[in-house]
Amino acid sequence: MNWNQLISMDQLSELKKKSTEKPQLIFKHSTRCSISIMALNRFERGEAASNVDFYLLDLLSFRNISNEIADQFNVHHQSPQILLIHKGECIFDESHNAIAMDEVAEQVALLA
Numbered sequence: 001m002n003w004n005q006l007i008s009m010d011q012l013s014e015l016k017k018k019s020t021e022k023p024q025l026i027f028k029h030s031t032r033c034s035i036s037i038m039a040l041n042r043f044e045r046g047e048a049a050s051n052v053d054f055y056l057l058d059l060l061s062f063r064n065i066s067n068e069i070a071d072q073f074n075v076h077h078q079s080p081q082i083l084l085i086h087k088g089e090c091i092f093d094e095s096h097n098a099i100a101m102d103e104v105a106e107q108v109a110l111l112a
Helices: 009-017 034-045 064-073 101-111
Strands: 004-007 022-031 053-059 081-086 090-093
Touching: 009 022, 009 053, 009 064, 022 034, 022 064, 053 064, 064 081, 064 090, 081 101, 090 101
Parallel strands: 004 053, 022 053
Antiparallel strands: 022 081, 081 090
16 A cells, blocks of 8 residues: 655645645544544455545644644544545545445546
């Protein structure tokens, strides 16, 4: 899995801009939570959806970015959580055990 580490607000702005060209996925991950670790491992075992950029946010280290994500994309904060961003909007989000790569692939296919 090719993760881009989401570590700055500038990256969040760039990610939003890039979403006009292709979907961007954010995985909000808590490095101290066993459920988050399990969800990330299961997600990484799936076949990566094509034509998507993947971003991993360590929300314990970058809580400010996590809060900004909730505000900008009008989603309730969860951990773990994935958000699929397309044309500057969150078009899909899931959390905890509902996080699955095949769901992301289905959502991306609907955009084509």
